[in-house]
Amino acid sequence: MSGIRAQQKEKTRRLLIDAALSQLSAERSFSNLSLREVTKEAGLAATSFYRHFSDMDELGLTLVDEAGLTLRQLMRQARQRIEKGGSVIQISVKTFMEFIAANPNVFRLLLRERSGTSKAFRAAVNREIRFFTMELCDYLQQANNLDADTGFIQANAAVIIVFSAGAEALDADSSEIEELTDRTIKQLRFIARGAMDLHLRNIGQNSQI
Amino acid sequence: MSGIRAQQKEKTRRLLIDAALSQLSAERSFSNLSLREVTKEAGLAATSFYRHFSDMDELGLTLVDEAGLTLRQLMRQARQRIEKGGSVIQISVKTFMEFIAANPNVFRLLLRERSGTSKAFRAAVNREIRFFTMELCDYLQQANNLDADTGFIQANAAVIIVFSAGAEALDADSSEIEELTDRTIKQLRFIARGAMDLHLRNIGQNSQI
DNA sequence: TAAAATAGCGTACACTTGTACACTGAAATA
DNA sequence: TATTTCAGTGTACAAGTGTACGCTATTTTA
Structure with a gap:
């Protein structure tokens, strides 16, 4: 057998x-x-x-699934690094950039099929990205005491920014990647700071009622 | 003649x-x-x-140029609306969403060719987007007294968020678009608030020196 | 007005594509 | 051991691709 x-x-x-x-x-x-x-x-x-x-479509969807798996490995790796201490944002972005450098084609697949011509592909890729976003959302809610809505909106924005940076990194040389990484870190800080600020302001309003 | x-x-x-x-x-x-x-x-x-x-490539690049033109019309339209007063962010996002609804295929072209297989196409699309970003950057610097660097980083983040929302809007029904618009507005506020906050903090640091 | 230029057409050709079908040899089953 | 199953092969075909080439009719030029 x-x-x-x-x-x-x-x-x-x-x-x-x-x-x-x-x-x-x-x-x-x-x-x-x-x-x-x-x-x-x-x-x-x-x-x-x-x-x-x-079909080639069936093979393609299999590839997207595999890419999702790789993405989850990435998250696990980032979490491990974060546990050892350091700036969460910085570690996350750097881990992500390393992932892109190591798996450019896997990332390209996700990137392209997200806006591709097959609805099934788009759905499959979005599912993987949503999973990624949700993980981050949970983390943010827990770490920053955000409400579910604010947490999701922040996580969603962060993922968009990071993915877009990844896309740009694919065509960039190493010095450009460095600058790109810096920029992305700053952008995530903007978002985190803004989310926190508006969140606190909301709480203030609510407590006045 | x-x-x-x-x-x-x-x-x-x-x-x-x-x-x-x-x-x-x-x-x-x-x-x-x-x-x-x-x-x-x-x-x-x-x-x-x-x-x-x-070539088909030559036709394609022509299409991208035309799309860039349409994008500039969009900016002009947004500016006109903003001059009449109202929340800048809200008006911008809504104008953009209307643009997508009116020119879905033009937007799809930009979206897809940005991560497509032709380097010339990617470059052409990025040129148009960079132009778009620079316009916004100028505006932010002027309106919020930001330094060039912070202005660019904020503008870049905003454009990424808005484009990504546009991409999502292509597959969404009208109630989803409404929710998406709300979310995008909030995200842009996070970014604006965070940029301002960290900018002021930086100024504070510098004046201590 | 005669000659040259050229936008658009139709045919033809060499390729590549997906896939239907019949075949083979080895593994699984009874 | 005899039979069935099935992964992998090779051939064949219709459909679609880009594009080279020569032709025509009309505008432009001389």
């Missing part, structure tokens, strides 16, 4: 996934990647593709 | 541009639009395309 067959199948499936991922680049998006190119890169006959996925 | 010929040529050129624009949609991006489809939509023979553009 070891399933030498199922084992081999899983192996070729990975071959396809990896082949697709490896072909993503600044010049090549998933949507202009053909089934034949992927199978060729994987060293398979074109028609073998169908033994694993019914 | 009226140039009845040049006049006609310009007319067909517009036919091509409009045909391309009209084919953009949620399901169709410029990059998966073929030369033949565009000429067909324009009611021309495929090969006539080359009398006007050497």
Whole structure:
């Protein structure tokens, strides 16, 4: 019951996934990647593709899922670093930038498919990003005693800013990335400060009632 | 010297541009639009395309330029409304949302090509967005007495937030757009408040020296 | 008015695309 | 062990792609 067959199948499936991922680049998006190119890169006959996925779309959604997984690893890593002490914002941004440098194509996939032509893709990517946002939201509520609404709005803004910085980092050299990182940190501080300030002001108003 | 010929040529050129624009949609991006489809939509023979553009890329860059123009109209419109008084942030966001509703495909073009596979396209879109940011930056510096650096960072953050909201608005129904607009306004207030706060704090530090 | 220029057309060609279908050899099952 | 299952192969085909080339009709130029 070891399933030498199922084992081999899983192996070729990975071959396809990896082949697709490896072909993503600044010049090549998933949507202009053909089934034949992927199978060729994987060293398979074109028609073998169908033994694993019914569609390029199905493979694409699998890639997005994998990207989501990688994103969660990123969060775990950031949390670990934060626990060791230091500026939360600074550590988060730097961890994120390292992630982009290490997985540019995974990030590109998320970035592009978020505004791509497939509704299913857009939904899948947004799901991953929402998950990311929610994690941050929980953290902010707990750390800063924010109400749920303010926490979400802040987390949402922060994620948008960081993702956008990531997008810019993809085309930037190392000195530009440094400047970009600085800017992003400042922007997150603006947001954090503003959220706190308006939150406190709201509490003040409420307590007057 | 009226140039009845040049006049006609310009007319067909517009036919091509409009045909391309009209084919953009949620399901169709410029990059998966073929030369033949565009000429067909324009009611021309495929090969006539080359009398006007050497490439689909050349047509695409033209579209991005046109989109930039539309963006500037947006700014002008917002300024006019602001002069009549009211919350600057609220008016800006609402004007932007109206723009998206009126020109969804133009906005989709900018959004997609910003992270697309053509470096020239990415550069062209970023140029337009930078222009947009600079305008806002000037305004903020003047209105809030911010230093150049802080002004730019705030403007940059604001544009990112607004564009991202625009992207989300494309897939949203009218009640979602309302909620999205509210959220965006709050986020811009966070940023404005945080920028002001940290700016004043900086001035305070400097005067201590 | 005669000659040159050119916008637009139609045909043709070499490629690439997705996928239907029949086949093979090895693993799983009975 | 005999039978069934099935991952992977190779061929074939219709559809779509960009674009080279020669033609026509009309405007522009000389």
